Amino acid sequence: MPKIPVPIKITDLMTTIENDFLKVSIRNKGGEMTSIYNKVSGVEHLWQADPNIWPWHAPNLFPVVGGLIDNQLLVNGKAYKMERHGFNRQSELLLIESNEISARFSLPSSDHTFKVYPYKFDFQVHYDLIENALRVTYKVINHERDPIYFSVGGHPAFNVPFKTGENYEDYYLEFEVEEKLVKHLLSPEGFFTGETQSVQLDGKKLHLTRDMFIQDAWVFKKPRSREVTIRSDKHDQTISVEFPHFSYLGIWAKPGADFLCIEPWLGCADTVGKHVDISQKEAIQQLKYGHVFEASFFISI
Numbered sequence: 001m002p003k004i005p006v007p008i009k010i011t012d013l014m015t016t017i018e019n020d021f022l023k024v025s026i027r028n029k030g031g032e033m034t035s036i037y038n039k040v041s042g043v044e045h046l047w048q049a050d051p052n053i054w055p056w057h058a059p060n061l062f063p064v065v066g067g068l069i070d071n072q073l074l075v076n077g078k079a080y081k082m083e084r085h086g087f088n089r090q091s092e093l094l095l096i097e098s099n100e101i102s103a104r105f106s107l108p109s110s111d112h113t114f115k116v117y118p119y120k121f122d123f124q125v126h127y128d129l130i131e132n133a134l135r136v137t138y139k140v141i142n143h144e145r146d147p148i149y150f151s152v153g154g155h156p157a158f159n160v161p162f163k164t165g166e167n168y169e170d171y172y173l174e175f176e177v178e179e180k181l182v183k184h185l186l187s188p189e190g191f192f193t194g195e196t197q198s199v200q201l202d203g204k205k206l207h208l209t210r211d212m213f214i215q216d217a218w219v220f221k222k223p224r225s226r227e228v229t230i231r232s233d234k235h236d237q238t239i240s241v242e243f244p245h246f247s248y249l250g251i252w253a254k255p256g257a258d259f260l261c262i263e264p265w266l267g268c269a270d271t272v273g274k275h276v277d278i279s280q281k282e283a284i285q286q287l288k289y290g291h292v293f294e295a296s297f298f299i300s301i
Contacts, residue, residue, distance in 0.1 A: 013028040014027050014034070015095055015098055015103045017099075017129055018100065018129070019100070020039065021038070021129075021132040022036060022134060023035070024127060025037075029093070030088055030093065031088070031105035031125035032056070032057055032089065033046060033127070040301070041162075041301075043159075045239050045301070046157065046158065046159065047157035047159055053257050054257060056157065058155060058157060060125050061154070061155060061265070062087075062138070062140075062150060062151070063087075063088070063151065064082060064086040064150075065086070065152070065267035065269070066190065067189065067190040068082055068275075069191065069275040071084075072275070075117075075149075075277065080118065081116055087113065087117070088123060093125065094108075104124060104126050106123070107122070108122045108123075109121045120143035120144050121141060121143060121144070121150075122140070122141040124141075125137070125139075132300055133299065134299045134300070135297075136296060136299065138293075138294070138296075140152070140285075140293040141292050141293075142289055142291055142292075147286050147289070148287050149285065149286055149287075150267075150278075151265070151285060153266060154263055154264050154297055156299065157253075158261075158262065159259055160258060166234065168208060170232050170234050171230060171260075172207045173206040173228050173229070174205055174206075175223070175225040175228055176226060177225050179204070181199035182196045183196065183197050183199055184220075184221060185197060186215070190216060190269055191269050192269055192272065194272070199218070212253075213251075216252070218250065219248065219249070219268065220248065220249045220251075221247070222248070223249055226244050227242040228241055228262060230260060230262075240298075242300070243298075246265055246295060249263065249265065266283060267281070267284060268282055268283050
């Protein structure tokens with residue numbers, strides 16, 4: 001009797017790319033990375049999505065970044081239901097091209113997306129290995145006759161500490177240049193309050209503590225640095241994120257969890273009391289008909 005094949009769920013589909021330095025796995029759901037394995041050191045650098053703590057690895061945020069007041073996106077006076085960070089991370093993307101060192105994923109507009117985001121578009125996530133670095137590129141194509149508006153951002157969570165037996169407090173985030181950093185405070189609901197707070201660096205170092213994110217993410221608007229690096233006082237292994245095309249930077253971890261999210265953004269949450277049309281949202285991106293948007297960030301070991 002022939003063996004009956006087990007059906008494969010779409011969410012089980014996985015693509016792997018690798019070179020001499022890195023092995024990266026990406027799932028179709030959200031076009032989300034699930035592993036960044038350092039082949040040189042034998043270290044898994046990506047958080048493994050413990051559902052009891054935080055069930056994501058590295059979601060790709062589109063067409064909004066952050067939360068919307070009343071979970072509503074306003075477009076030309078009409079309200080559309082939209083969850084925090086948008087719908088891409090919950091969507092099944094299509095693998096449109098791949099080889100040993102690169103993979104391309106696509107989320108085209110559909111009747112389903114049009115109900116919550118009334119634009120015709122193609123959102124793509126590209127992954128390319130370049131020696132010891134991974135380039136992540138967001139691409140948006142406008143198929144509307146009029147301009148479309150959107151935000152986009154990354155949310156990768158990196159394991160900290162890198163190895164068992166190490167302490168979270170041995171690690172720090174090093175900025176590219178010395179900064180007068182100002183974090184923009186969030187309400188308990190995740191909206192900007194309009195209040196700010198200065199952040200004291202030790203030279204270029206921001207020392208990590210397990211309670212630093214009790215009041216949510218730290219959001220920096222237009223920092224001078226375009227690269228940050230996770231380092232330890234105990235060894236010389238590092239992981240860096242370079243974000244030349246992104247003007248906002250978020251950092252966050254679930255308090256007490258063994259990871260740190262480094263989040264390059266082009267867009268941000270709503271501000272308390274300012275529920276505005278998408279075209280007026282802070283840091284919103286506008287794309288004309290037939291034009292193509294691209295922005296990349298780099299993860300290197």
